[in-house]
Amino acid sequence: MRGRHIFFATCAPGIEPVLHAEAKALRLAKLERQVGGVRFEGTMEDAWRANLWLRTAVRVLLRLERFEALDENALYERVKAFDWAGFVGPEGTFVVDAQTRDSELNHSRYIEQRVKDAVADRFRERTGVRPSVDRTDPDLRIHVHIFRNRATLSVDTSGDSLHKRGWRRHQGRAPLAETLAAAIVRFSRWDGRAPLVDPFCGSGTILVEAALIAANSAPGLFRQQFGFERWPGHEPAAFARAKDAARALERVPGKLQIVGSDVDPARIEEARENVAAAGLEGRIELQEADARDFAPRPGWNAWIVTNPPYGERVGAVARLVPVYQRFGERVRTGCGGYHLALLSGEETLARALGIAPDERVALVNGALECELLLAAVP
Structure with missing residues (x-):
């Protein structure tokens, strides 16, 4: 994926100041601290660095579109119109996570179902094959956030939550993320x-x-895989060089x-x-x-x-x-x-x-x- 994009690094409540300081240290561009995380702009290479280096982020979301979603048909049509081929193939898997607040569409499970239908229908109409839903290990995680009838459609570049570093062998009795x-x-x-x-x-x-x-030491270096590594068009050689650059800074x-x-x-x-x-x-x-x-x-x-x-x-x-x-x-x-x-x-x-x-x-x-x-x- 070429060009510049808008990203949102999410975090647990109260951690926003630390996450913002981390993002600033990475020299991520156009930072904006918000409730629940930090917005920034950059390339996919910047998203790679964010996933590798941000110690307090939970996920790094790539924003696709923002639009009015006053009813289910408006939501369905906008999602169906989006070209998903750059993120998942017709035989791939995906899952949808939705949040809604102060909106006409006020049932998150129903929103997830309609978004799932829109993605599946687009593929079926164009290829005759549709990707299937996998809630445990999907190739793509789609996020929908609706606030006051305005929807933000994003994809998760991280995959599993970033607190899952990869080094932990034991949780303990009362584990701390x-x-x-x-x-x-x-x-x-x-x-x-x-x-x-x-x-x-x-x-x-x-x-x-x-x-x-x-x-x-970049905490993401312990990870077996990030979400973006399963997208069509991912550049493994370039990402390997990014990881080597991170290791060189240890x-x-x-x-x-x-x-x-x-x-x-x-x-x-x-x-x-x-x-x-x-x-x-x-x-x-x-x-x-x-x-x-x-x-x-x-x-x-x-x-x-x-x-x-x-x-x-x-x-x-x-x-x-x-x-x-x-x-x-x-x-x-x-x-x-x-x-x-x-x-x-x-x-x-x-x-x-x-x-x-x-x-x-x-x-x-x-x-x-x-x-x-x-x-x-x-």
């Missing part, structure tokens, strides 16, 4: 050189994402120390396997330890970046209050000069820390509303 972990590290303002510690490391997601940031930090610990030995073993799968053996130290006994190492001025358990995910809040109280006490009394970034899903537990945050960032972890508490420990 890789994209959210990267955002937490970015929000913490970690400089990539000071020690970073996660005393509730679980399966190691924050540790791995921090190490990849420090190494300037660096191995010198004396960087990233340390994770967890009270559960099973979680530590999971973290070891995840770290190994990410190619980070020897760069991340893991140990079995109770966060209630957390103590700073002599001479360190570190960042504590962590996602402790909270009641909705792994147990009752009351059981966790003493854990937070003891951990907060250890930080307050022994970690002067440290920086703390802690994801909290329960205000009772946040208060139990006894640490007044300098800043609170509203985020969403899965379906749970959370706050990232940021503090400089005096």
Whole structure:
């Protein structure tokens, strides 16, 4: 696909500032921060770079058209009139995802059905063969967003969600999405050189994402495939060169120390396997330890970046209050000069820390509303 296009990189709620900063660092053109993501303009090569490098994006959508969709016939005719041959073949597969708000067409499933019909009918009338729907592994993902009767028709360049990096071997008990972990590290303002510690490391997601940031390693390099690689006309040789260019920018930090610990030995073993799968053996130290006994190492001025358990995910809040109280006490009394970034899903537990945050960032972890508490420990 030649020429310039409009793209929209989506993200989870609250992460827009970090995603915008990432897109700016990539020098993507005509950036505009919006609710739910960042708009930019560029070529397909820019979309390749966005998929390879954006750590906090969930998907990179390519906008095809915008039009009024006051009723199902208007929607059907505009979708059917579009030439889909550049994105999927008559024997390929596709799926449609729709969202609607404040519009006459107010049932997302029905919108998906009508768009599916329009794409299938176009192919059938022209070729006698129609692509089929595959909800699990389609060649093409079509997105329709309707707001106040105005439809935006897009295709997903990413394929699977970008949080599925490809390095994870174990989810852990209460998994943190890789994209959210990267955002937490970015929000913490970690400089990539000071020690970073996660005393509730679980399966190691924050540790791995921090190490990849420090190494300037493109997270998309772990992926087996992106959505655009299945489109007709994709240029594999050119994309291979783009990946080689990304690999050439990797660096191995010198004396960087990233340390994770967890009270559960099973979680530590999971973290070891995840770290190994990410190619980070020897760069991340893991140990079995109770966060209630957390103590700073002599001479360190570190960042504590962590996602402790909270009641909705792994147990009752009351059981966790003493854990937070003891951990907060250890930080307050022994970690002067440290920086703390802690994801909290329960205000009772946040208060139990006894640490007044300098800043609170509203985020969403899965379906749970959370706050990232940021503090400089005096």
